Amino acid sequence: MKRSNTFLLTMLGFGFAFFYVPILSMIVYSFNGSRLATVWGGFSTKWYGTLLSNAQIGKALWLSLEIALLSSTIATILGTMAGIALARFTKFRGRTLFSGLVTAPLIMPEVITGISSLIFFILLGQYLGWPAARGFTTVTLAHITFSMVFVTTIVQSRMLSADRSIEEAAMDLGARPWQVLRDVTLPVISPAILSGWLLAFTISMDDVVITNFTTGPGTTTLPILIWSKVKLGVTPDINALATLIVLTVGLCVLAAGVMMNRAERRAERDRRLAYRANE
Amino acid sequence: MIARWFHRRGWSDLVIGLPYVWLLIFFLLPFLIVVGMSFATRTSTAPPFGFGGENPLVNLAGYARLFSDTLYIRAFVTSLTNAAGAMVLCLLIGYPMALGLTRVDRGWRNILLMLVILPFWTSFLLRVYAWMGLMGSNSWFNKVLTGAWNWLVPQAWDVANVPLMHSNFAVVLVMVYTYLPFMILPLYANLERLDPTLDEAAMDLGARPFAVFRDVTLPQSIPGIIAGGMLVFIPAAGELVIPTLVGDSSAPMIGRVISDEFSSARDWPMAAAVAVALLILMVGPMMIYSRFEARAQARERSE
Numbered sequence: 001m002k003r004s005n006t007f008l009l010t011m012l013g014f015g016f017a018f019f020y021v022p023i024l025s026m027i028v029y030s031f032n033g034s035r036l037a038t039v040w041g042g043f044s045t046k047w048y049g050t051l052l053s054n055a056q057i058g059k060a061l062w063l064s065l066e067i068a069l070l071s072s073t074i075a076t077i078l079g080t081m082a083g084i085a086l087a088r089f090t091k092f093r094g095r096t097l098f099s100g101l102v103t104a105p106l107i108m109p110e111v112i113t114g115i116s117s118l119i120f121f122i123l124l125g126q127y128l129g130w131p132a133a134r135g136f137t138t139v140t141l142a143h144i145t146f147s148m149v150f151v152t153t154i155v156q157s158r159m160l161s162a163d164r165s166i167e168e169a170a171m172d173l174g175a176r177p178w179q180v181l182r183d184v185t186l187p188v189i190s191p192a193i194l195s196g197w198l199l200a201f202t203i204s205m206d207d208v209v210i211t212n213f214t215t216g217p218g219t220t221t222l223p224i225l226i227w228s229k230v231k232l233g234v235t236p237d238i239n240a241l242a243t244l245i246v247l248t249v250g251l252c253v254l255a256a257g258v259m260m261n262r263a264e265r266r267a268e269r270d271r272r273l274a275y276r277a278n279e
Numbered sequence: 280m281i282a283r284w285f286h287r288r289g290w291s292d293l294v295i296g297l298p299y300v301w302l303l304i305f306f307l308l309p310f311l312i313v314v315g316m317s318f319a320t321r322t323s324t325a326p327p328f329g330f331g332g333e334n335p336l337v338n339l340a341g342y343a344r345l346f347s348d349t350l351y352i353r354a355f356v357t358s359l360t361n362a363a364g365a366m367v368l369c370l371l372i373g374y375p376m377a378l379g380l381t382r383v384d385r386g387w388r389n390i391l392l393m394l395v396i397l398p399f400w401t402s403f404l405l406r407v408y409a410w411m412g413l414m415g416s417n418s419w420f421n422k423v424l425t426g427a428w429n430w431l432v433p434q435a436w437d438v439a440n441v442p443l444m445h446s447n448f449a450v451v452l453v454m455v456y457t458y459l460p461f462m463i464l465p466l467y468a469n470l471e472r473l474d475p476t477l478d479e480a481a482m483d484l485g486a487r488p489f490a491v492f493r494d495v496t497l498p499q500s501i502p503g504i505i506a507g508g509m510l511v512f513i514p515a516a517g518e519l520v521i522p523t524l525v526g527d528s529s530a531p532m533i534g535r536v537i538s539d540e541f542s543s544a545r546d547w548p549m550a551a552a553v554a555v556a557l558l559i560l561m562v563g564p565m566m567i568y569s570r571f572e573a574r575a576q577a578r579e580r581s582e
Contacts, residue, residue, distance in 0.1 A: 005382055007375070008375050008378055008379035008382055009379055009382070009383070011372070011375035011376055011379055012375075012376050012379040012380065012383075012391070014372075015372060015373075015375075015376040015459075015463075016391075016394060018372070018456065018459075019394070019395070019398055019456075019459070020394075020398075021413075022406070022409035022410055022412070022413050022456070023398070023401075023406070023409050025409065025412060025413055025419070025420070026405075026408070026409040026412055029412060036417070038412060038415050038417045038418040038419075039417055040419075078297060078298045078301055079298070081293075081294045081295075081297055081298045082298035082299075082302075084294055085291075085294050085295040085298065085299075089291065089294075089295060092295055094299070098295070098299050098302075101299070101302040101303070101306060101307060102298075102302070103569070104306065104310075105302075105306055107513050107561070107565050107568075108310075108558075109513075109514070109516070109517025109518075109519075109534060109554075109557060109558075109561070110514075110517065110519065110534075111517055111519045111534045111537050111538055111554070112310075112313070112517070112537070112554045112557070112558065115313065115537065115538075115541050115550060115551075115554065116309035116310050116312065116313040116554075117305070117309050119309065119312055119313060119316065119326075119547065120305075120308065120309035120312055122326055123312065123326065126326060141305060142305075144301075144305075145301070145302070145305040145306055146306075148298065148301070148302075149302075152298075157576075160576075176286055177290070177291070178285070178286055178290040181290070181294075202400055205402075206402050206403055206404070208403070208404050208520055209519050209520060223402065223404055226402075226404055226405070226408075227404060227520075230404065230407075230408050230411070230524060231523070231524065233411070234408070234411050234412050234415060238408065239412065242402075242405040242408060242409070245401065245402055245405060246401045246402070246405060249400055249401045249402070250397060250400075250401060253393070253396075253397055253400045254393070254397075257389075257393045261389055
């Protein structure tokens, strides 16, 4: 037992080194004074200066945030509806097709989703005159479509594991189905809705492939800007940008994790106190 | 009037109908257009395809080219072998990690799990980019590898640097790096639920640790292995970003071929035919995955 544990813990160590060495190396090289991205030329913060004076990056970041906020909010509304529909309405016409439509975007290769959306928007523009050009609207529509199904998955699995007796109690007390949904079900699944929204937001902020196909001239999101630079090779200012993004996201996720951990521990303590009070 | 309709059945119609219609318009319809497109004929008009009229209604030339042009066959083979390689490596690295996670104590475990998920929240593109920095011929990582290689092999095989970038190996390596959490998380969820008393019973009956692993732990973790494996294999086979950035452009993967046919060659029907073929190839793995997922969910509900 002892020896196998040593092996497993060593593998864990190697695994985490594998996860974090590339990121740490990128962070270290963002402070590289040399213009050559991979040759060390002394400590310097000049690439951060270059970055801050680059107005293009600020604009792209702002556009990405706008698209992510809008698309993740609409995706959360639609995705939550779909999750509720699949978890609570076991019989309606076309349910099989519906559940297929909800899983298919999860496993569809991004290239195919991207190209089919692009062809769709081009043909729409050709025959209906709308959208006249590709840009903010088409990117947002595409993002809503492929991120809403992630929300659905989260909401649906939360609904299936939720305790239905509270809903039944509300029903017995004379609440209408819609009131039960609004006043009982929605508050119960609100953590799932929130994590669905966060996931949809992250997916939208991070997407390259689908955005690349559905965007048009003048609509450059941050990932598209990075993508067009990175295709040409490693540059020190991208190292600096990557460092800022990784550190920001990392700190947010860590803070959220610590907060959730603490809330969980508090809930655990409350539960124990409640048990003791009952004894 | 509207209020009465809303309370009686309107709200449920809306809850089902709105997302349904949205997905029909923005997901199913575009997809059906692509399937239809794969039977169209390439023309020099804008948009560059013809359908019916002077062109044949069903043109199978694209599908015929899939089998006659070695570019497509090679791309499919490269994609499937790269994805399979990434899946196997993820399993070999991820399994001991997931098992290790179940052996550390609770407080540490939550922190380590968060460290597994953390890279997933940061940008996918930047994680690929981090490896571009490591693999370049002048990087410290490449120098370490080159040093190790030259020290290990006879002098005649010495190299100035290890050619990592723009190779299939680089693609597999970066795929393993980016998709490893997809393998670890379902495996961990599966292994964590296993009953530790079974291990102890086997141990008490005199089984050695490896025999316990082979005969007790491994057979019980097969659902986790399949879920993790498919979660790595399916996106890896259709990957576009990684092969474009670190791959060998003379041996492209299928995602790259679809994108090039569409954008550079402007051959929409061909791109559509390749896309449909890729989906047909993926149906098998997808069905395996959804069958095991459904079974796992059913078990969870019965517990």
